[in-house]
Amino acid sequence: MYRRQFVGAGLAAWLAGQGMSARALAGVYAGLQAVDADVQALTLDQREQIIPRSVAQGLADSLRGRLLLPGKAGYDTARQVLNPAIDKHPALIVQPSGASDVQSAVQFAAANNLVIAVKCGGHSFSGKSTCDGGLLIDLSSYRNVQVDATRKLAYVTGGSLLGAMDHECMARGLVTTAGTVSHTGVGGLATGGGFGRVARRFGLALDNIRAVDVVSADGQLHHASAEHNRELYWGVRGGGGNYGVVTHFAFGLHPMQRQVIGGSRIYPLDRARQLLTLYAEHSMRAPRELYLDCSVGYPPGGGPGFASLDLCYSGQAAGFEAAMRPFEALGEPLRDSVASVDYVGLQRSTDLSDPRAMVSYVKDGFVEGITPALIDSILDGLQGNPDRFTQCYFQHAGGAIGDVDPTATAFSQRYASHDLMVILAWPPQADAEAHTAYIRSYWATLEPHTRGYYSVVAEDKAGTAAIRANFEGNFQRMVALKDRYDPRNHFRLNANIKPSAPS
Numbered sequence: 001m002y003r004r005q006f007v008g009a010g011l012a013a014w015l016a017g018q019g020m021s022a023r024a025l026a027g028v029y030a031g032l033q034a035v036d037a038d039v040q041a042l043t044l045d046q047r048e049q050i051i052p053r054s055v056a057q058g059l060a061d062s063l064r065g066r067l068l069l070p071g072k073a074g075y076d077t078a079r080q081v082l083n084p085a086i087d088k089h090p091a092l093i094v095q096p097s098g099a100s101d102v103q104s105a106v107q108f109a110a111a112n113n114l115v116i117a118v119k120c121g122g123h124s125f126s127g128k129s130t131c132d133g134g135l136l137i138d139l140s141s142y143r144n145v146q147v148d149a150t151r152k153l154a155y156v157t158g159g160s161l162l163g164a165m166d167h168e169c170m171a172r173g174l175v176t177t178a179g180t181v182s183h184t185g186v187g188g189l190a191t192g193g194g195f196g197r198v199a200r201r202f203g204l205a206l207d208n209i210r211a212v213d214v215v216s217a218d219g220q221l222h223h224a225s226a227e228h229n230r231e232l233y234w235g236v237r238g239g240g241g242n243y244g245v246v247t248h249f250a251f252g253l254h255p256m257q258r259q260v261i262g263g264s265r266i267y268p269l270d271r272a273r274q275l276l277t278l279y280a281e282h283s284m285r286a287p288r289e290l291y292l293d294c295s296v297g298y299p300p301g302g303g304p305g306f307a308s309l310d311l312c313y314s315g316q317a318a319g320f321e322a323a324m325r326p327f328e329a330l331g332e333p334l335r336d337s338v339a340s341v342d343y344v345g346l347q348r349s350t351d352l353s354d355p356r357a358m359v360s361y362v363k364d365g366f367v368e369g370i371t372p373a374l375i376d377s378i379l380d381g382l383q384g385n386p387d388r389f390t391q392c393y394f395q396h397a398g399g400a401i402g403d404v405d406p407t408a409t410a411f412s413q414r415y416a417s418h419d420l421m422v423i424l425a426w427p428p429q430a431d432a433e434a435h436t437a438y439i440r441s442y443w444a445t446l447e448p449h450t451r452g453y454y455s456v457v458a459e460d461k462a463g464t465a466a467i468r469a470n471f472e473g474n475f476q477r478m479v480a481l482k483d484r485y486d487p488r489n490h491f492r493l494n495a496n497i498k499p500s501a502p503s
C-alpha cells in the first residue's frame with residue numbers, strides 16, 4: 001500500500017517535472033484518456049447541445065475501453081460502416097472492453113439525452129449502426145467466441161463476426177445458423193433474423209439463441225432466456241436492437257460434418273425464365289439439407305446477363321442428386337463450381353475483398369411461393385447498366401424456419417418460402433440518381449408479389465404503419481416491451497418500435 005503510494009507520488013513528481021498535467025499524469029498512469037474540449041452533440045429531438053468537457057471526461061474515466069472524439073485518432077475509422085455512402089459523425093464513440101463499459105456508455109447517453117447507435121459488423125445497408133450527434137457504441141472492440149462442445153453451446157460476445165463463430169464451432173464438428181457472408185455481424189443478424197446455408201435444417205440464427213445478456217436503456221444488464229426474463233428473451237429474437245445492446249449471446253449448436261456440397265452454377269440470361277420456373281417448383285420441395293439461392297442479373301462493365309444457382313447441401317449424396325436432377329433440363333452451365341467443399345470455406349466464399357468498395361442499395365420482401373406472374377415481373381423489369389452491379393435474388397427460406405410458431409419469437413414472417421431482394425451496387429464516386437430511380441421503379445412492380453419484409457434489410461420501410469404491419473400479431477407485445485426497456489426510445493436506429501409515450 002505505502003509502496004504503491006510512494007511509487008505513484010514519485011512518478012507524479014517526475015512527470016510534473018516534465019511539464020505534464022495531473023490529468024495527463026492520470027492518463028499515463030492508468031491508461032485513461034484526456035478529454036480536452038467540450039463536446040457538441042444533438043439531443044434525442046435533434047436540438048444542438050454542448051456536453052461539458054468534465055462530463056465527457058467522467059465517461060472516459062469510467063471506461064476500460066476507449067472513448068473516441070471527433071478529430072482524435074481512431075474516430076474516423078470507428079464511425080465507418082460497410083456502405084461507403086454513409087458519412088455520419090457521432091458526438092462520441094465508445095469502444096467497450098466488456099459489458100460494464102456498455103453499461104457506462106448507455107447510462108451516459110441516458111443522462112445526456114443522446115440517441116444510441118450500436119455497431120457490430122456495420123452491415124446495415126442504410127447505416128443504422130451509426131448516427132449524427134449521438135453516442136455510437138462500436139462493439140468491434142468486443143469480439144470473442146467460445147465453444148462448450150459438451151453442452152453444444154457457443155458463447156459469443158455482441159461485437160463478433162459470423163466468420164469467427166463458424167470457425168470455432170466447426171473446429172469441434174458443430175454448427176449454428178449464420179448468414180452467407182462471414183464479415184457480417186452476429187449482433188445485427190441474430191437479433192433481426194438470420195437466414196443462411198443451414199437455416200432450413202436448424203432454423204434462423206435467432207431460433208438458436210438460448211440466452212442473451214442485454215443492457216437496456218437505463219444501463220441495467222439483464223440475463224434473458226427461456227427461464228429468466230422470458231419476455232425480453234422473446235423480444236430480442238426478432239426485435240433487432242430495439243430493447244438494448246446484446247453484450248453476450250449463447251447459441252445452441254448442432255453436430256454437422258465439415259465437408260458439404262457447395263458452390264454455384266451460372267447460366268446465360270436467356271435461360272432465366274426456365275431456371276426461375278424450375279426453381280419456383282423445386283426449391284419449394286427441396287430437402288431441408290439443401291439450401292438453394294437463385295439470381296438473375298447483370299455484372300458491372302456491360303458484360304452479358306446471368307442466371308445462377310448458389311447452393312449448400314449438407315445431407316447424404318444421393319439426396320442431393322435427386323433434388324438437383326430437375327435442373328439438368330437447363331443443360332450445361334457456363335460455369336459450375338459445385339463440389340465437395342469445406343463448410344467454413346464456403347461460408348467465406350462470397351466475402352467481399354474490399355467491403356467498402358461499392359455503395360449498395362437493396363429492396364426486400366418475403367414471398368410465399370414464386371408465381372408465374374412474379375417471374376414475368378422480374379424478367380420484364382430487369383435492366384443492366386454497365387455502371388453498376390444489378391441482381392434480383394431469392395434467398396431460400398422455409399424448412400425448419402417455418403416450423404416455429406409466428407408468435408414464439410418477435411420474428412413473425414414464418415410463412416416465407418423465400419426472401420426476394422433486388423441489389424444494386426455502384427462505385428462511391430458515381431452519380432446515384434439513375435440507379436436509385438431504377439430500383440424504385442423496378443421494385444414497384446415486384447413489391448405487390450411480396451408479403452412483409454426482412455426488417456434488417458428493408459430498413460428504408462420506416463414509419464409505424466409499415467412496421468406494425470410487418471410484425472403482424474406480435475407488434476403490440478413488442479410495444480409493451482419497448483415501454484419497459486427503452487421508454488424514451490434511445491435505441492431508435494433499427495426497425496423502430498416506438499414506445500407508447502415517447503419523450
Ligand SMILES: Cc1cc2nc3c(=O)[nH]c(=O)nc-3n(C[C@H](O)[C@H](O)[C@H](O)COP(=O)(O)OP(=O)(O)OC[C@H]3O[C@@H](n4cnc5c(N)ncnc54)[C@H](O)[C@@H]3O)c2cc1C
Pocket residue numbers: 081082117118119120121122123124125128129139158159178179180181183184185186187188189191192193194195196240241242244245246247456457493494495
Ligand atoms: C454483404 C451482406 C450479406 C448479408 N447476408 C445475409 C444473410 O445471408 N442472411 C441474413 O439473414 N442477413 C444477411 N444480411 C443482412 C444482415 O443480417 C443485416 O444487415 C444485419 O443487420 C447486419 O448485422 P451487423 O451486426 O453486421 O450490422 P450493424 O450495421 O452493425 O447493425 C445493424 C443493426 O443491428 C443492431 N445491432 C448490431 N449489433 C447489436 C447488438 N450486439 N445488440 C443490439 N443491437 C445490435 C444495430 O444497432 C443496427 O440497428 C447481409 C448483409 C450484407 C451487407
